[in-house]
Amino acid sequence: MHFNRLLAAGMFALAAGGLHAQDLSQVCHASSSYDLTLQQGQLVFDRAQPAPMRVVIASGTLRTDGQVVPLNTEDQDRLSLFQRELLALVPRVKAVINHGVDVAVQAMQQEADGLNLDAQTRTELQRRLAAHAADLHQRVAASQSTHDWHGDTADQYANQVASDIAPLIASALGQQALNAAMSGDLQQAAALRDQAADLTTGFQSRLQQRLQVLRPEIQALCPSLQRLAELQDGLRASHGRPLNLLEMGR
Structure with missing residues (x-):
């Protein structure tokens, strides 16, 4: 289902890359080999391999790789519940992402405040x-597919x-260091260089610590993921x- 991909991508995008945020696979042990796309009235799961490579769920019906799968009444009800509960989960996942973005922005702002930048x-x-x-x-609000959040993107x-x-921060710090050096304050110039280096090497770890605040929110998603895994358990493709669609580890 790759909600974990979406979650991780959203939280590290404003951290200038390299942030390995807590995601659903780490906290809830939930994973999937499929991408998920929300279309009008249906869920579309797709992957490169193995079969089934395309699964479509719509109002209690199931198609896999273009073939309609015959279902009994119980399985139809389970699929309807699966679709409804997954759709209800999506905005909750997006809410965690948005909180992660806000945490990252606040962290970057606080880091900058410690640099004594000019007004x-x-x-x-x-x-x-x-x-x-x-x-x-x-x-995040507009996204309807995990394809939007692949690693390269x-x-x-x-x-x-x-x-x-x-470059904005580097330019400001560089100018401060140059001014300090030209005034003969080599110690201050060196301190500014150290600040710039620490911002580059230490910020990611400090941000990861800040993102720990999201852990309870992610954990709150786990029961819903477990419920989805249970609803799809035993369902089979046309072959x-x-x-x-969703696998829960331990």
Whole structure:
């Protein structure tokens, strides 16, 4: 189901890449080999291999790789419940993502506050962070598929954010270091260089600690994922293979 991919991507996009956030596979031990797309009145699961490679659930009906799967009344009811409960879970997952974005933005702002940046740089940084946060919130709200959050896509967005924000901070710190050096305060110049280095190497670990606040919210999703796994348990594709849309580990 790759909600974990969506969750991780959303939370590290504003952290300038490299953040390995807690996700559903780590906290709830939930995983899937499928991507999920929400379409009008139906759920579409797809993967490259093995079969079934495309599973469509719509109002108690099941199609796998283009073939209609005959279902008894009990299985139809289970699929209807599966569809309804999964759709109810999606906004809850998105809410955790949005909270993660806000935590990341606040963390970046607090890191910047500790650098004693000039007022103009602080104002511009706040503007850029707010713009990126609003954009990411909008992307999360509009997303109807985990295909939107594949690794390359998330990495590209993170790099885009980093290329917009990092030079702004680096330029301000560089100017401060240059001014200190020219005034003969080599100790201050060295301290500024150390601050810049720590921002590069230490921020990710500090952000991961901040994101621990999300753990209870992620844990609250686990019972719903377990319920989905139970509802799809035993359902089979047209060729008799188990669907295994969602797998729960221990």
